[in-house]
Amino acid sequence: MDLIYPRRCPICDGIVGGGLICEPCRLRLNPVREPLCKKCGKPLSTREAEYCPDCARKKHLYTRGRAALEYDSLMRESIGRFKYKNRREYADFYVQELLHTCKETVKAWNVDLLLPIPLHKSRRRMRGFNQAELIARKLGQELGISVSTDLLLRTKRTTAQKELNDQERKANLKNAFQVAKNNIEAKKILLIDDIYTTGSTIDAASAVLLEHGAEKVYFLSISIGRGY
Numbered sequence: 087m088d089l090i091y092p093r094r095c096p097i098c099d100g101i102v103g104g105g106l107i108c109e110p111c112r113l114r115l116n117p118v119r120e121p122l123c124k125k126c127g128k129p130l131s132t133r134e135a136e137y138c139p140d141c142a143r144k145k146h147l148y149t150r151g152r153a154a155l156e157y158d159s160l161m162r163e164s165i166g167r168f169k170y171k172n173r174r175e176y177a178d179f180y181v182q183e184l185l186h187t188c189k190e191t192v193k194a195w196n197v198d199l200l201l202p203i204p205l206h207k208s209r210r211r212m213r214g215f216n217q218a219e220l221i222a223r224k225l226g227q228e229l230g231i232s233v234s235t236d237l238l239l240r241t242k243r244t245t246a247q248k249e250l251n252d253q254e255r256k257a258n259l260k261n262a263f264q265v266a267k268n269n270i271e272a273k274k275i276l277l278i279d280d281i282y283t284t285g286s287t288i289d290a291a292s293a294v295l296l297e298h299g300a301e302k303v304y305f306l307s308i309s310i311g312r313g314y
Contacts, residue, residue: 096164096176105181116156118187118310126285127152128313138313146285147292148277149302152191153310154183157281161309165280169217177217180308181224188306192229192276197306199272200226200233200296203279203287204240204263221308222278231276238291239264261289268297282307 092101097111123129125141127150136144155161166175202218210216219235226233242262274297277288282305293304 093175096168096173098158098174099167104183109215114160116158116160117183118153118156122152123313125150126282126310126313127284128310129156130313140284140313144239147289147296147303148285149304150195151282151285151288151305151307151310152188153282153307154180154187154218155309157309157311165308166216167203169213169280172214173280174215174220176222177220180221181228182220184225184306184308185228189229192304192306193300195274195276195279197231197274197304198271198277199274200229200231200235200276200278201238201291203234203291204235204238206240206243208243217280218278221276225278225306237266237270239266259286260298263291263294265294265298268298271294273299273301275300275303277303279305279307280309284312 093106094100095102095108095111097107097114100108102108118127118129121133121135122128123130123138123141124136125146126138128138128140130138164176167173168180200222201221202216204218205213205216216235222233223236225231240262241264277291279287282288288303288305292300293302
């Protein structure tokens with residue numbers, strides 16, 4: 087399979103001779119490192135601050151979150167190809183980085199269930215797959231945690247969040263999610279998504295889950311913006 091469909095580097099998209107990323111590109115990455123926001127896990131510019139400006143000024147519904155890589159121009163292009171150009175092999179690298187950065191944190195959270203942020207059925211048909219579901223399934227296998235892909239549903243086709251400001255994002259996601267059961271058995275849920283910026287998507291999903299019986303909701307994302 088590698089001869090017919092050679093694995094490509096998730097950063098430069100060149101053919102990788104071995105491993106999941108070419109070594110020059112690994113050196114270009116910006117892994118998420120301390121100091122971090124105690125709520126969302128965004129990298130902070132100083133150790134004096136405990137929270138990023140976003141988490142300091144508004145209350146998020148989720149408990150805590152973490153990410154593996156900073157959302158810079160490299161990751162913007164990488165995740166764009168992953169989602170829109172069917173570079174599904176990138177998922178192995180993203181999961182490797184999530185495990186390296188966040189595995190011990192996830193163990194400490196002691197979650198019962200992994201839930202990928204769902205796509206609306208029309209968008210999933212167009213794209214061919216849900217990138218968050220692909221990541222969640224691989225993480226679940228590595229962490230030994232169950233994954234559900236039919237508990238959280240996206241019933242409203244929303245505008246792409248990247249095109250909206252903070253208030254527009256909230257309005258865009260109003261009533262976007264539903265759960266398939268009246269009562270959720272899992273009490274600690276870990277949401278999986280590709281990018282975290284303002285937290286609007288995670289909050290909207292958390293609201294529905296908490297309303298139907300979840301006690302705590304956490305999140306993991308491949309990449310996250312910097313909290314200046």
